[in-house]
Amino acid sequence: MNALWIAVALIVAGFAGWPVTSLVFRLARTIDDKADAAKAAEEARRAAEDPAADVTVDSPHAETQGVDGELTAAPDVPPSAGSAVEVPAPTQRILRGGAIIGVLERLGVCLAILTGQPVAIAYIVAIKGLGRFAELKETPVAAERFIIGTLTSMLWAAGTAAAVKVLFLS
Secondary structure (H helix, E strand, O other): OHHHHHHHHHHHHHHOHHHHHHHHHHHHHHHHHHHHHHHHHHHHHHHHHOHHHHOOOOOOOOOEEOOOOOEEOOOOOOOOOOOOOOOOOOOOOOOOOHHHHHHHHHHHHHHHHHOOOOHHHHHHHHHHHHHHHHHHHHOHHHHHHHHHHHHHHHHHHHHHHHHHHHHOOO
């Protein structure tokens, strides 16, 4: 019977932790978006109140008003000449393979707690951190996602393992 509960704990910790981590990422993004929007609104309010902000600068390719009142393109730019078809820059995915690493991390943390070897959790975190060090050093966004994901995964796995151990294995 213990083997069944251990298997259930590993499945719940390893695979049900993904939606939980995903939810926490969405909540963090929502909080960041709200903070960014509030900051932008504050900057816009300050700019509107700033008397020095009333200066207007015309761009070199701005539209001009002709004598007859219709809008025309600037004389040095042909009306149909837009920029050449711009190829979008390839986007770099942040922390590739995170979902698989997260599952393995949760399985390892759960197994470490169920077997009474909590020191193994330190090894898991160390291996994960060393594997991501270069990417985390270069990209602050990646470091933030790493911390949020790691803490969420570890708390889910530890909570699952502790609940199974206390309720069913003691």
